[in-house]
Every structure is written in C-alpha cells, then in structure tokens.
Amino acid sequence: MLGKILLTLDAVGLLLGAPLADYNHTHIFNPRWPPHAKFHNGQTISLSVILGIATLYYTWRSSFLPSSTPPMLARQRERDSLRTAAFTGSIYWLAGLTAILYPGTAGTDPEFGTGFPQGPGFTMFAVLAILGCFLETRNGVGDVSKTRSN
Structure with a gap:
C-alpha cells in the first residue's frame, strides 16, 4: 500500500505542480514571453495534468476489478498497471530534468533569479513514482509462480 501512496503523491504533484508553478506572472502571463x-x-x-490523471488511474485501477477476476489475471493486470503508473508518473519529471541540457535553456528567467530550482522537486517526484512501483511489485504482485503454488 505504501507504494500506491507514493504513486498517488506523485500524481498529485503532476495534477497541481505545473498549473501552480506556471500559470502566473513568471510564465504564462509573463509579457516578455512570445506567444509560441x-x-x-x-x-x-496540460501534459502534466493528463499524466497525473493517467497515473492515478493506473495506480488504482486494479482496485476496481470484479471479484470474479481470476487471481492470476488480477495479479498480472495489477503489475502491468503499476508499471504503467510508474512510467506515466515519471516521464514528465525526467523530461524536466533533461530540459536543462538543451542549448540556451535556464531554470528561471533572469528577472526571477538563477539556478535550477525545479531540479530537487523533479527528482523527488520521479523517485516517488519509481519507488512506489518497486515497493508494490517487489513481493510478487503479478507473479504467475505465486498463483500456481496456491
């Protein structure tokens, strides 16, 4: 359950992070920014919000499986869902971490400071997604051999 909580925190970061950080005077309402x-x-x-929705969906979708779903199928679907949640929950943050590597990029515009203030947050949320998946799948979720031994 801890893994799903970490994935959920990551999803909340995706749902709220970009809108809160970018829908203001430093970004979308910055008069110095060209329309493009x-x-x-x-x-x-929009990408951040869509990925947040997808991450929540894949994190919790196995909770809504009908009780008649065969155990082997349910475990495999849960493992696949959690891996997909980790993917959707980390790609935005990983893209943000690599964006600083492109020519002429900076973590902030000059009038708002210097550095890469997004770095620690992007790293933290990417780790939440990956660690959440690891914690949920390390004990054999989706392991066909566990089903056969029951």
Whole structure:
C-alpha cells in the first residue's frame, strides 16, 4: 500500500505542480514571453495534468476489478498497471530534468533569479513514482509462480 501512496503523491504533484508553478506572472502571463513560448507552456501544463490523471488511474485501477477476476489475471493486470503508473508518473519529471541540457535553456528567467530550482522537486517526484512501483511489485504482485503454488 505504501507504494500506491507514493504513486498517488506523485500524481498529485503532476495534477497541481505545473498549473501552480506556471500559470502566473513568471510564465504564462509573463509579457516578455512570445506567444509560441506561451503555447509550449500551455502544452506543458496540460501534459502534466493528463499524466497525473493517467497515473492515478493506473495506480488504482486494479482496485476496481470484479471479484470474479481470476487471481492470476488480477495479479498480472495489477503489475502491468503499476508499471504503467510508474512510467506515466515519471516521464514528465525526467523530461524536466533533461530540459536543462538543451542549448540556451535556464531554470528561471533572469528577472526571477538563477539556478535550477525545479531540479530537487523533479527528482523527488520521479523517485516517488519509481519507488512506489518497486515497493508494490517487489513481493510478487503479478507473479504467475505465486498463483500456481496456491
């Protein structure tokens, strides 16, 4: 259950992080930003929210399986769902961590400071997604051999 909680926290970060961090005077309402930069900022906000919804869905979808689902199928579906949740829950953060590597990029605009303040948060949320999946699947969730031994 701890793994699902970590994946859920990651999903909440995706649902709220970009809208809170980017829908303000430093980003979307920054008069210095050209329209195309604002377009990509809007794209980033929407992507974050969509990935947050997907992460929540895949984290919890096995909870809604009918009780008549065969155990082997249920465990395999849960493992697949959790791996998908880890993927959808980490790609936004990993993309953010690599974005600083492109020519001419910076973590902030000059009038708002220097550095890469997103780095620690992006790292933390990516780790939540990956660690959450690991914790939920390490004890044989979806392991066909466990079903055969029962």
